[in-house]
Amino acid sequence: DVKVTQSSRYLVKRTGEKVFLECVQDMDHENMFWYRQDPGLGLRLIYFSYDVKMKEKGDIPEGYSVSREKKERFSLILESASTNQTSMYLCASSFRGTGIRQPQHFGDGTRLSIL
Amino acid sequence: GQSLEQPSEVTAVEGAIVQINCTYQTSGFYGLSWYQQHDGGAPTFLSYNALDGLEETGRFSSFLSRSDSYGYLLLQELQMKDSASYFCALCNSGTYKYIFGTGTRLKVLA
Numbered sequence: 001d002v003k004v005t006q007s008s009r010y011l012v013k014r015t016g017e018k019v020f021l022e023c024v025q026d027m028d029h030e031n032m033f034w035y036r037q038d039p040g041l042g043l044r045l046i047y048f049s050y051d052v053k054m055k056e057k058g059d060i061p062e063g064y065s066v067s068r069e070k071k072e073r074f075s076l077i078l079e080s081a082s083t084n085q086t087s088m089y090l091c092a093s094s095f096r097g098t099g100i101r102q103p104q105h106f107g108d109g110t111r112l113s114i115l
Numbered sequence: 116g117q118s119l120e121q122p123s124e125v126t127a128v129e130g131a132i133v134q135i136n137c138t139y140q141t142s143g144f145y146g147l148s149w150y151q152q153h154d155g156g157a158p159t160f161l162s163y164n165a166l167d168g169l170e171e172t173g174r175f176s177s178f179l180s181r182s183d184s185y186g187y188l189l190l191q192e193l194q195m196k197d198s199a200s201y202f203c204a205l206c207n208s209g210t211y212k213y214i215f216g217t218g219t220r221l222k223v224l225a
Contacts, residue, residue, distance in 0.1 A: 004157075033213065040123070042202060043158070043215035050211075058212055090157070103148070103160030104213070 003027070006091050006107040014115055019078040021110050023091030030096035032074035033104065034058075034066060036087040043090065049074055050096065081114045088112075117141040119203050119216035126222045127193055135188045135219045137203035144205040147179050147186045152218075153199045161201075162188065190221070198223045 007022035025032065031050055035043040035058075045058030047066040055066050063085060067075045074093075078085055088111050092104040119139045127133040137147070146165040150158040164170050164179035164186060176189040190197055203216040 035215070040217065042119075042217040043204075045212055045214070048212070056211070059214075092158075103163070104150075104158075106157040106159070108157050 004091055004093055004105050004107040006089075006110050008110050009108065010111050010113075012113045012115060013078075013081050015080075015082055017078075017081045019081050019112070019114075021076040021078075021089055021091075021112070023074045023076070023093075023107055024072055025074075025093040025105070026072065027093065027105070028071065029093035029105075030071070031094045031102075031104075032068065033092040033094075034064075034074065034076045035090045035092065036060070036085075037090055037109070038087050046076065083114050086112060086114045117207060117214050119205065119214060121201075121203060121216040121219045123217070124220045124222070126224065128224045129193055129195060131193050132189065132191050133193060133221065135190075135201050135221065137186045137188075137216050139184050139186070139203075139205065139216075141205065141207055141214070143208040145208055146205065147177070148204045149175075149177050149188045150202045150204060150215075151199050152202065158202060193223050195223050195225065197221060 004025045013019050033048045034046045037043050049055045049068045065077045088109050090109045091107040094102045094104045148163045149161040152158040162177035169178050174191045179186040200218045200220050202218045
């Protein structure tokens with residue numbers, strides 16, 4: 001089974017802190033994604049990566065950055081945490097290819113609270 | 116812009132059939148996917164429609180009509196364990212960005 005592991009299930013940080021969310025997948029997937037999930041808004045794409053050292057902005061990249069130094073690891077960084085970044089963060093991975101059935105496999109999520 | 120709209124909540128009884136609709140506005144995409152998410156859990160992949168028509172996977176079926184910008188997920192013989200949120204999603208063929216719908220919370224009553 002594909003395993004996508006997020007480093008923390010719950011995290012509490014203070015405004016202005018630099019926050020790191022880590023995600024590791026064990027299936028040699030090329031694609032990795034970071035989403036945030038808020039009630040009534042569904043999942044919104046923050047950043048994605050189709051290869052090592054490659055990154056693309058999603059729909060809501062402001063206030064975030066990412067790092068993909070190794071194929072299996074994709075990190076989300078909140079440069080200076082703010083209260084409006086309190087949310088559930090989901091990491092996902094998939095094989096390369098968009099024209100065919102390529103399901104995304106999700107981690108269990110990190111519920112981040114910024115105080 | 117791009118968006119996928121779903122009803123926020125649907126309620127049905129055990130054993131019934133329920134349809135969850137997804138209407139979208141996008142210039143081009145590869146296919147429509149459906150995901151299930153139980154409370155506190157991760158989204159899991161259910162179904163994918165690359166072409167128009169019906170795809171069947173056990174009790175679940177999914178349908179796509181590109182001409183109508185519309186798709187749906189059909190759940191048959193509902194069980195209590197089907198109570199969850201369901202999301203439609205697509206990958207934009209121009210930007211390669213994945214877009215998820217707003218989600219439909221399904222409540223199955225005994």
